[in-house]
Structure formats: C-alpha cells, structure tokens
Amino acid sequence: MRTHAEGQQTTASAPNAHAEGSQTTASGLNSHAEGGNTIASAYAAHAEGDTTIASGWASHAEGTDTISSGNSTHAEGSRSRATGVFAHAEGYFTLASGSYSHAEGSTTTASGNYAHAQGLETVADGYYSHAEGTITSTNMLAGVHIMGKCGTANMLPNSWYLANGINPNFPGLAAAILTTGDVKIDGAVSSPAADYAEMFETSDGSPIEPGYFIALAGKKVRIATAADPFIVGISSAKPAFLSGNAELSWPRKYLTDEWGRTLYHDVTVPALHGQNGQVVVPEHIERQPQLNPDWDPRQKYMPRLGRAEWVAVGMIGKLLVRDDGSCQPGALCKPGDNGYATAATAPGSGYYVLERTAQNRLLVLFGSRFYL
Known part of the structure; x- marks a missing residue:
C-alpha cells in the first residue's frame, strides 16, 4: 500500500492516499487531505483548507468548515454543504442538496434537482428552478425563476417572477410572466410611442403604409375616403401597444x-x-x-406584423397622418378621398391637429371626435 503522510498528526490510511498539514486524514482510496483538520474519506476525494470534509466519491471540499458529501460534488467558501450528487455549494452557509444543484452567495439553498440559488437567503426548491436576489423562493414550483427582494413564486410553474417585498414579513411581487402567456404587472407600462393599435387584414391583401386614415371593409380594412361614415383608425408606424398580432x-x-x-x-x-x-x-x-x-x-x-396583408391600425392616442397641406394645428381635420387628412372647415366633427411635423404630415389626436 503506497501512502504518504506528512506534517503534524496526519493520517493516510488508504492505498495511494496523501495527507499533509496538521490533523488531516486521507482514508479514501486515491484521496488527498491537506491543510488543517481536513478529512478526505471517499474514493478520489480532496479536502483542503480548515475543518473541511470530502466524504463523497470524487468530491472536493475547500475553504473553512465545508462539507462535500455527495458524489462528484464541490463545496467551497465557509460552512457550505454540497450533499446532492454532482452538486456545487459556494460562498457562506450555502446548501446544494438537490442533484445537479448549485447554491452560491450567502445562506442560499438549492434543494430541487437541477436548481440554482444565488444571492442572499434565497431558496430554489422546485425542480430545475432558479432563485436570485434577496429572500426569494420558488415555492416548490418546477421551472420557476424568481428575482428581486422578498417574494415568493405563487401562481404557476415554469414562469418568471419579480419580487418587490419590503421585508420577510411583507413580501410582494411586482411582475409575473406565466407559462400560459399571461403577463401581470403591478405598475405602469411606459413607451415612447403614443397609440393603441390592433392588427387588421387588408381587404385586397395589399400592404398599407403608415399614416393613412383607415375604414372597415367587412371585417377587413382599406384606406378611407371622404365618403366613409366610420373611420376605424390610422395606420400606425410604431404603436405603444399592439393587439391581435400573434407574434410568437x-x-x-x-x-x-x-x-x-x-x-x-x-x-x-x-x-x-x-x-x-x-x-x-x-x-x-x-x-x-x-x-x-x-x-x-x-x-x-x-407573425402578422411581418406579412404584407396585415396592418397595425392605431385606434386611440397620438398618431401621425398624411395630409394635403390644408390642415392647421389647433383646428380639426377629416379624411380626404385618398386617406389623407384634409381641413374640416364645414360644421361637424373631426380630429384635433396637435402639430405639423412635416410639409405633408400631421400629429393628430385620435379616439375622440371634436366638433366645430
């Protein structure tokens, strides 16, 4: 039996084992213990640092008071534990107890198989879940990702959550994207664009460029004329909110x-x-x-937005529209024969002109009819 022990009170008791430093023990076949008060008790295990234990087959413990007890695991830092097979724990007082799990940071726990916990006091206890930030938990939900501060995933698995709690006694969520495709937000949504639009199919299958008044043709749309009694909207270049697109x-x-x-x-x-x-x-x-x-x-x-026969029609908000040069800011406009805006001079209703942005382009307020 070929062993090697050196230093103070070291023991190498298995074939091909190596113990060095002070009060170290290499009792596993082909194991290595070094530093102070370290134990490598399993096959091909390696313990180093101070008061570390590598008891899993082919495991590695390093740092201070770390334990690597699962097969092929790695524990490092201080007081970290890697107990699940192929698990990795690092940082301070972390626990990777799920198979193939990873815990890092401080006081984090990855107890679900394939789970990942990082940050401070986070818990990833669902299968293939991920918790990060401060005091967040996946709440046993599989495939969940939660981030932020003081919050718990609480709806569906395989979903994303953003926590915004005040403290552990008052947890909270700011947003959630659920596996159903639903998005929940506890706040405002902002955009530099300024209109709400919906996708419509054109009546003849041809594309319609932005800036035209749009009228209905059954359930489809076309460029409006002066004779159309109902205007559904204005073709939009970049809506703030686009409905009916079927993007994904x-x-x-x-x-x-x-x-x-x-x-x-x-x-x-x-x-x-x-x-x-x-x-x-x-x-x-x-x-x-x-x-x-x-x-x-x-x-x-x-997606519909990338197809010629579909057009985004702005139905509410501030929209750019083409005009014939007759419209004035502060006055009203209406559709002309070619879908362009023209001045609404006769008594009746129209759309308020906010400003002229170019020689043949206006910014108008659509969604409310104004009257002369």
Missing part, C-alpha cells in the same frame, strides 16, 4: 372554447431518470394547453 405562434395553435379561452388538460409526465437509472424528476401531473390537430409544427410561422 399561430393564433389557433391551441384549442379554445367558443369565447376564445384556451382549453387545458392534465397530462402525466413520465419520470426522468439519470445515467445510473435513479429518478431525478419523479412522474407528475402537468396542466398543459390542448394542441389543435390542425397545427403543423413543421411549417415556419410568420
């Missing part, structure tokens, strides 16, 4: 009820096994939207 996927990807609400069903997700056959994510029930059988994932989807 085909709008009928999922089945809905008669009111357009997405239909969901419970699906049994099989257990996920590791390389050695161990269960790393157990079988569980997951609520999922029902796919439309008409949806073809092989077809590339083009």
